Amino acid sequence: MNPFVHSEAQRDSLDVVLVSPRNPLNIGAAARAMANFGFSRLTVVAPFAPTWREARSAIGAPEVLLKAVETATLAEAVADATLVVGTGTLTYRKAEQPRVVLPLLAPLVSQELASCGRVAAVFGSEKHGLTRQDLSFCHILVEIPTDPRQPSMNLGQAVAVCLYELASRVFSTPAALEAKTEALTASSGRLELLAGLVEEAMRAAGYSPRSMQAANQHDLRLMLRRMSLSEQDVQRILGVFRRILWRLKWLP
């Protein structure tokens, strides 16, 4: 089962907007991250023409790139959005709008989608990020919490990180995520079965005096739980001990 709530309609409420990207590889990487996380609406603002041509004609260019919209200005790109989220770090300048770190963004976006809004996530060019003018179109500025010694992220990686966060914490339910998380560990009942067999082998081998049996049983139960055995492990160990027990009991 896929941990995404595959409400395509809801995912279509998010636009990814790249402002004047310069490197075709980065455009491709951004598009790939979108496909990885199930988003399909890409707008590219005032791309450098050769760059844009090269990115779209790359072998294996993801469909999201072929369907991308091109606009001349950021104003056009975000015209339909009710929540415009600018991305970047503020290492070199002061915020002029509310700012939020990426790990705390999800509730804001969820709320916007719940009230039928449209969200645009805007990424600046590789060189400068979003300009002050670009940011004047943004309702909020989201920051990826990076190390101040190396704050600036690669564009493709920044897009991947932002879309991962939104895909996991806005467009997935906790239940769907948990469904994908499987312990694979054996049940308590199976561990008890194993404990019984091991004890029988210990008795048959004359391992412990009768007075120690209760304490040993207790320690054995704890140890089996610490080992976090899978069902397959339990199966295998049961096999080994059945064989041992058979030899202990029936051989002279």
Next chain:
Amino acid sequence: MNPFVHSEAQRDSLDVVLVSPRNPLNIGAAARAMANFGFSRLTVVAPFAPTWREARSAIGAPEVLLKAVETATLAEAVADATLVVGTGTLTYRKAEQPRVVLPLLAPLVSQELASCGRVAAVFGSEKHGLTRQDLSFCHILVEIPTDPRQPSMNLGQAVAVCLYELASRVFSTPAALEAKTEALTASSGRLELLAGLVEEAMRAAGYSPRSMQAANQHDLRLMLRRMSLSEQDVQRILGVFRRILWRLKWLP
């Protein structure tokens, strides 16, 4: 203030391990993501020699790459780790160990670090990801929840996403994250000051009959709060209305 808890010692408890990477750009991208999120311990297992040479000699190669350790086998690379986390998707195979989606990984890693363990995050090569044998060294398999139609991520982006998750949810405190999130909105007291001035201007302009003044005051208060004005906005609007009021009162 940086949202990271800059416990270098704690961050040093995480090793990033790349198994047989093939593309120098990807190695560089992985190293860059490490620097972005404040991690510095990189191990590269059995790299393709020309690739490895090229990555390390790239102009501006991050320090993490120059300090990286090279090992012949994954066994050596993870020898000191008490929790080895393999990464990948299981689209094409069955899990042989417990698996967890990345958004639910943090508690496991936190617990390991709290008990003074060492954690290794292991990434496979671009082509195949981790092999079945590689995975036999992993305690758990972590999956980035990607779209089943395009499950496979670029190596540099996968590293960035995993390290972002760990940096934000294991190595940062919620308080530190919140400290970086600033509403920048004006206080209620400032909004009241503004409301008073606007009302005074409305009265001076003969805007509303006395009978409507209470209702208008109420609506004005609500509207000012809906607008989520910053302190700077309030400053500016106060200036405008002070000027208007001066003209209304003193000019014929």
